[in-house]
Amino acid sequence: MPKNFVEELRWRGMIHDLTPGTEEQLNKEMTAAYVGIDPTADSLHIGHLVSIMMLKHFQLCGHKPIALIGGATGMIGDPSGKSQERNLLDESTLRHNQECLKKQLALFLDFESDASNKAELVNNYDWMKDYGFLAFIRDIGKHITVNYMMSKDSVKKRLSAESGSGMSFTEFTYQLVQGYDFLHLFQHHSCKLQMGGADQWGNITTGTELIRRKLGHENEAFALTCPLITKADGGKFGKTETGNVWLDPAKTTPYAFYQFWLNCSDEDAEKYIRIFTLLDRTTIESLIEAHRSEPHLRQLQKTLASEVTRMVHGEAELQKAEDASQILFGKGTTEMLRKLDEATLLSVFAGVPQSQISKEIFQAEKDIVELLTTHGGVFASKSEARRLMKENAVSVNKEKVSEQTRPDSQMLLNGKYVLVQKGKKHYHLLVVA
RNA sequence: GGGGGAGUACCAGAGCGGUCAAAUGGGGCAGACUGUAAAUCUGUUGGCGCAGCCUUCGGAGGUUCGAAUCCUUCCUCCCCCA
Numbered sequence: 001m002p003k004n005f006v007e008e009l010r011w012r013g014m015i016h017d018l019t020p021g022t023e024e025q026l027n028k029e030m031t032a033a034y035v036g037i038d039p040t041a042d043s044l045h046i047g048h049l050v051s052i053m054m055l056k057h058f059q060l061c062g063h064k065p066i067a068l069i070g071g072a073t074g075m076i077g078d079p080s081g082k083s084q085e086r087n088l089l090d091e092s093t094l095r096h097n098q099e100c101l102k103k104q105l106a107l108f109l110d111f112e113s114d115a116s117n118k119a120e121l122v123n124n125y126d127w128m129k130d131y132g133f134l135a136f137i138r139d140i141g142k143h144i145t146v147n148y149m150m151s152k153d154s155v156k157k158r159l160s161a162e163s164g165s166g167m168s169f170t171e172f173t174y175q176l177v178q179g180y181d182f183l184h185l186f187q188h189h190s191c192k193l194q195m196g197g198a199d200q201w202g203n204i205t206t207g208t209e210l211i212r213r214k215l216g217h218e219n220e221a222f223a224l225t226c227p228l229i230t231k232a233d234g235g236k237f238g239k240t241e242t243g244n245v246w247l248d249p250a251k252t253t254p255y256a257f258y259q260f261w262l263n264c265s266d267e268d269a270e271k272y273i274r275i276f277t278l279l280d281r282t283t284i285e286s287l288i289e290a291h292r293s294e295p296h297l298r299q300l301q302k303t304l305a306s307e308v309t310r311m312v313h314g315e316a317e318l319q320k321a322e323d324a325s326q327i328l329f330g331k332g333t334t335e336m337l338r339k340l341d342e343a344t345l346l347s348v349f350a351g352v353p354q355s356q357i358s359k360e361i362f363q364a365e366k367d368i369v370e371l372l373t374t375h376g377g378v379f380a381s382k383s384e385a386r387r388l389m390k391e392n393a394v395s396v397n398k399e400k401v402s403e404q405t406r407p408d409s410q411m412l413l414n415g416k417y418v419l420v421q422k423g424k425k426h427y428h429l430l431v432v433a
Numbered sequence: 434g435g436g437g438g439a440g441u442a443c444c445a446g447a448g449c450g451g452u453c454a455a456a457u458g459g460g461g462c463a464g465a466c467u468g469u470a471a472a473u474c475u476g477u478u479g480g481c482g483c484a485g486c487c488u489u490c491g492g493a494g495g496u497u498c499g500a501a502u503c504c505u506u507c508c509u510c511c512c513c514c515a
Binding site for chain 2: 233235259262263264265266267268269296297298325328381382387388391422423424425426
């Protein structure tokens, strides 16, 4: 094997736990491994990125990655964590999502080459949909005791009195269905390893256990988990005010995507750069060292943001995101904004929320609160607009405004744009047409 | 089948006839300080024509001058016994 996979993940801080013998197996021969992804949307978000990077490294180390779309399991809902009831996806949605996800996965994994370790995409709906209930409980359920299933943390937590939520039989069954996936892949794809987040440990080991009990002791399967990605301040990773950070540029603009990474705290950036970039160890270590001595340069965040953005959106989009960030957060002034030609302006603000407003309304409306709220949709309510203006948090074209400010045509950039800023980081472009 | 408990703002969780747009904590947002960081401090966190008014405390009715608080009923969830 060209590179030691476990060693690679280890220095990157991507190993939480692994079953004994995993490393030996991987050093012995090319091995197939899979991770599961719920096809609940037609795009991946950055919460999926860790799993994907695991597969990416896996492939780079000469092994064969399998991405499993959880069409069947996604309908059930994993009791680990506090998942809500899942909606059943109809088959056409499922297939649509699967296709979209595959395109995104192809940004990272090689599905096309002739190499023996090319990536594969499977969907457990394909082997679960016709599996009858009786057949399943007889063939599979027989091999796992309820006692074993009850001892899993995810189950214990839900059954404990404090949780106060109970657990349906459907959810209880989840680990068995996921365990069967592993068995199926083990038998039909020679897949010997399942990877996932630390919260998946219980589900994965149900699979290894099932394989051992059903197929006998000489059939050994392995588990490897990575730590759940956290933020130093305890918040949820990958969420912003507006929700998930998606890989699909239509859902999260490349600019917003770039900004997400740029805004990481120092502590998080040191962790994330190891996990989410492919930079090698010496590069990363020297970057971290440089950052610690001159933190204000934000070199670490900048590298992290550009590496990940390039990987997901490509060089051209990265350029635009960097330019936009430079203009919006550099020491920009009103004069500088006025100097931008229309094309530049539009490309800079491509990633910024925009709204349209008619010229007539703009000219007629003399109340800035009305203009920005009722017509412009910049604020959710007039109360909010007033409150923020009192707090000196609202700027138009980089200049603070108050409730008394009267809108006029002097505000227009290039005759038709108004740049509204809420606080330091939130921009909104009004297009007057 | 029997018994008990609970549903309050983004979440957790007080309130149990008026002084409640609803304590407190968390989260969010903003300001100061900075490095588009962290920590800290401060303000704010239903809406509006904003010293006033309107809509909110699972749903629908009712009692009352007045209800998140009392009654009826429906829905949902949890726990215990069988």
